[in-house]
Amino acid sequence: MSSDSFKHTYPLDPWCIRETAFDTASHFLDETLFALGNGYIGLRGTHEEGYSGPKGTSLDGTYLNGFYESESIHYPENAYGLARTNQFMLNVPNAKGIALWLEDERFDPLQGTLDSYERVLDFRTGLLRRTLEWTSPQGRKISISSRRLVSFTEKHLFAIEYDVTPLNFSGAITLVSTINGAVKNLEAGDDPRVGSAISGRSLVLADIEQAPHFSALAQRTVNSGFMLVTAAQTDVRGVAEVALARNGEYLEQSYRIAAIQNETVRLTKYGCYFTSRDYPESELMARAKATLAIASSSGFRALAAEQERYLADFWRHADVEIAGDDALQQGMHFNQYHLLQSVGRDGKTNISAKGVTGEGYEGHYFWDTEIYIFPFFLYSKPEIARKLLEYRYAGLPLARERARQMAHAKGALYPWRTIAGVECSAYYPAGTAQYHINADIAYSIKLYIEATNDEEYLLNCGAEIVMETARIWMGLGHYDRQGRYCINEVTGPDEYTALVNNNYYTNAMAKMHLEFAASIAERLQREWPEHFQRIAKAVMLEAGESEQWRHAAAHMHLPYDAALQIHPQDDSFLDKKAWDFASTPKENYPLLLHYHPLVIYRHQVCKQADVVLALLLLSDQFSLDDKRRDFDYYEAVTTHDSSLSSCIFSIIASEVGYHDKAYAYFMETARLDLDNTHGNTHYGVHTAAMAGTWMGVAYGFAGMRVVDGDLRFAPVLPKQWTHYQFNVHLRDCLLQVRVEQGCTTYRLLQGAALAFSHQGQRVALTVNSPVKECQ
Numbered sequence: 013m014s015s016d017s018f019k020h021t022y023p024l025d026p027w028c029i030r031e032t033a034f035d036t037a038s039h040f041l042d043e044t045l046f047a048l049g050n051g052y053i054g055l056r057g058t059h060e061e062g063y064s065g066p067k068g069t070s071l072d073g074t075y076l077n078g079f080y081e082s083e084s085i086h087y088p089e090n091a092y093g094l095a096r097t098n099q100f101m102l103n104v105p106n107a108k109g110i111a112l113w114l115e116d117e118r119f120d121p122l123q124g125t126l127d128s129y130e131r132v133l134d135f136r137t138g139l140l141r142r143t144l145e146w147t148s149p150q151g152r153k154i155s156i157s158s159r160r161l162v163s164f165t166e167k168h169l170f171a172i173e174y175d176v177t178p179l180n181f182s183g184a185i186t187l188v189s190t191i192n193g194a195v196k197n198l199e200a201g202d203d204p205r206v207g208s209a210i211s212g213r214s215l216v217l218a219d220i221e222q223a224p225h226f227s228a229l230a231q232r233t234v235n236s237g238f239m240l241v242t243a244a245q246t247d248v249r250g251v252a253e254v255a256l257a258r259n260g261e262y263l264e265q266s267y268r269i270a271a272i273q274n275e276t277v278r279l280t281k282y283g284c285y286f287t288s289r290d291y292p293e294s295e296l297m298a299r300a301k302a303t304l305a306i307a308s309s310s311g312f313r314a315l316a317a318e319q320e321r322y323l324a325d326f327w328r329h330a331d332v333e334i335a336g337d338d339a340l341q342q343g344m345h346f347n348q349y350h351l352l353q354s355v356g357r358d359g360k361t362n363i364s365a366k367g368v369t370g371e372g373y374e375g376h377y378f379w380d381t382e383i384y385i386f387p388f389f390l391y392s393k394p395e396i397a398r399k400l401l402e403y404r405y406a407g408l409p410l411a412r413e414r415a416r417q418m419a420h421a422k423g424a425l426y427p428w429r430t431i432a433g434v435e436c437s438a439y440y441p442a443g444t445a446q447y448h449i450n451a452d453i454a455y456s457i458k459l460y461i462e463a464t465n466d467e468e469y470l471l472n473c474g475a476e477i478v479m480e481t482a483r484i485w486m487g488l489g490h491y492d493r494q495g496r497y498c499i500n501e502v503t504g505p506d507e508y509t510a511l512v513n514n515n516y517y518t519n520a521m522a523k524m525h526l527e528f529a530a531s532i533a534e535r536l537q538r539e540w541p542e543h544f545q546r547i548a549k550a551v552m553l554e555a556g557e558s559e560q561w562r563h564a565a566a567h568m569h570l571p572y573d574a575a576l577q578i579h580p581q582d583d584s585f586l587d588k589k590a591w592d593f594a595s596t597p598k599e600n601y602p603l604l605l606h607y608h609p610l611v612i613y614r615h616q617v618c619k620q621a622d623v624v625l626a627l628l629l630l631s632d633q634f635s636l637d638d639k640r641r642d643f644d645y646y647e648a649v650t651t652h653d654s655s656l657s658s659c660i661f662s663i664i665a666s667e668v669g670y671h672d673k674a675y676a677y678f679m680e681t682a683r684l685d686l687d688n689t690h691g692n693t694h695y696g697v698h699t700a701a702m703a704g705t706w707m708g709v710a711y712g713f714a715g716m717r718v719v720d721g722d723l724r725f726a727p728v729l730p731k732q733w734t735h736y737q738f739n740v741h742l743r744d745c746l747l748q749v750r751v752e753q754g755c756t757t758y759r760l761l762q763g764a765a766l767a768f769s770h771q772g773q774r775v776a777l778t779v780n781s782p783v784k785e786c787q
């Protein structure tokens with residue numbers, strides 16, 4: 013089925029998405045959009061009763077962030093140092109199954125008549141609600157009303173409340189609670205963005221427990237050797253008969269009820285997942301039982317109330333209000349909500365390119381986290397941002413190992429894509445060669461320290477990461493004959509250009525990184541000499557290293573073309589043949605699916621923002637004229653085939669005064685998944701673009717920049733909007749920014765005082781005294 017056919021139009025509600033028809037044509041896509049998650053468990057929006065629609069219109073996926081199988085990567089033509097092991101997020105047992113029988117007829121929305129149907133994903137309650145009325149082929153009428161949640165406060169738990177009411181009959185209703193452990197992952201085929209290369213099963217049965225209200229499966233992954241326990245507790249009142257059945261790894265518990273017309277039968281199901289990535293194997297089953305027992309005794313309503321409280325706090329910090337464009341408002345909230353559902357917050361997991369909504373990119377974590385997603389959490393929920401950085405600290409030993417494999421005697425090189433820290437990219441030109449990942453991580457640590465003053469993180473994790481990763485530039489680069497510090501044979505963010513010398517973004521970010529590392533070393537020596545000694549000893553830092561970092565940074569080669577007055581993407585980019593856009597048919601996009609990489613690499617054509625991204629991240633190093641010229645040049649050669657591109661172009665367009673373009677690029681980002689504009693949302697949401705929507709408002713329209721800890725705004729109001737409003741967490745303050753026609757109001761919601769600048773003028777804000785700046 014062509015992915016273009018997966019489209020769905022929802023009513024424009026700011027706080028939910030709602031579907032009012034059961035549509036097999038959009039079903040695959042809806043499974044992603046209506047997915048629930050809590051940063052650990054991800055349940056695609058498949059229905060409890062299963063799905064009997066056409067092949068290729070469903071992926072019944074359940075995922076656990078960071079729970080993976082590994083496999084060896086086999087290269088028919090081998091080379092030293094290539095990534096050896098892939099890790100991919102597993103599709104784990106589906107424990108949410110509930111089959112429903114009315115006497116001998118099985119409920120199936122695609123049989124009989126669906127008299128009414130509505131499904132709502134509510135961003136404020138965190139519930140997926142479904143109500144429907146159905147008439148069976150033999151004329152039995154029922155209503156079903158169900159609510160599902162994946163707990164934000166209990167990482168391992170999800171729950172479903174399922175009500176059935178017979179509307180025109182009294183008789184036997186049988187509810188069957190199932191766990192389906194015979195699951196496997198989707199196979200990727202030719203599209204690298206879809207799934208994994210593995211085929212067949214990855215989980216092997218270790219144990220089964222079944223009792224009238226409890227069932228559990230223990231399974232072990234074949235290669236990674238992890239144990240997984242999937243368990244469920246099912247509570248039903250007024251049951252006449254319970255029967256247990258099992259078919260391989262498919263478990264069933266049937267509850268037969270003598271139902272009475274117009275009286276509701278309720279089943280409540282609690283499900284949980286525990287793995288040996290978190291706890292010793294011997295504890296998993298007991299932990300599952302205890303979690304389910306607590307959930308069942310508190311009941312669904314209590315869990316739902318807790319969920320709502322958690323979300324109220326989230327929105328109090330994170331809400332971005334957009335008045336005047338309902339479609340964008342919905343897109344914004346949808347994206348923010350899905351980011352919260354996707355982000356790992358245990359310090360052991362991170363946020364994958366598709367969150368926990370699908371198998372695209374195999375559940376891998378990329379630079380997407382640090383450069384796209386991190387700012388949203390940092391300035392909304394800094395405690396979550398810290399967890400993302402803790403994850404990187406946990407990966408430092410493996411990053412050191414990788415550096416040695418790559419012939420760097422010192423330092424640490426983070427993997428381009430990974431789950432548990434090993435390099436998983438089997439295509440090094442667009443993988444390992446993206447050394448900028450090291451600088452991206454250092455950049456996010458810099459933002460974090462400046463925004464939070466979290467000295468504990470700096471001293472115990474951050475300083476070590478920043479210094480170890482900075483050392484790689486010294487092993488990688490060299491001074492050329494003119495004394496310029498050059499970095500050769502790397503790939504920048506733009507994946508349509510590979511293995512180049514002096515990629516502008518990489519060099520500029522490496523310079524920032526080296527300076528930051530040197531300043532940390534100096535600060536530690538000054539303020540915390542004992543910590544400096546400890547880290548220096550641990551990483552065997554030699555005398556003079558930080559001076560070398562400063563020297564390389566000062567002499568970093570930052571390409572500039574005097575004739576065009578732009579920053580070339582790299583040494584060779586401007587001399588390449590132009591891509592013939594005029595003769596490229598629309599259906600040949602994205603180019604990566606229609607041209608060999610070499611064909612693409614030979615041309616001046618970009619998949620995504622590269623120099624333009626540097627203009628944002630290192631904002632104060634460029635004049636406005638520089639920014640405009642770079643934007644103009646690169647806009648003409650960029651396809652935006654990557655979903656990471658439009659948001660950055662929107663932000664810079666705003667800054668240089670191209671307001672219509674800024675708006676158009678922003679539109680593309682804000683509803684990228686809701687409108688499935690990249691045609692692949694059915695394989696999972698695009699978390700980087702989702703966070704790019706937040707950046708589009710804060711960095712774009714509001715012109716927010718944080719330069720060396722100093723906060724600045726230069727707000728504009730898009731003419732389509734009447735106002736917009738968002739919050740920024742900085743140090744102990746929560747600042748509310750409200751932009752209206754002609755005026756911006758700054759208000760402290762938390763904290764005593766905050767100084768920042770508005771359109772270049774200093775503002776000293778204190779609690780209870782909002783400041784209104786008008787032109």
Ligand code: BGC
Nearest residue numbers: 365378379380507654656700
């Ligand atoms: C982009 C990368 C990104 C990856 C995962 C690719 O298409 O080119 O920059 O990290 O997707 O989102």
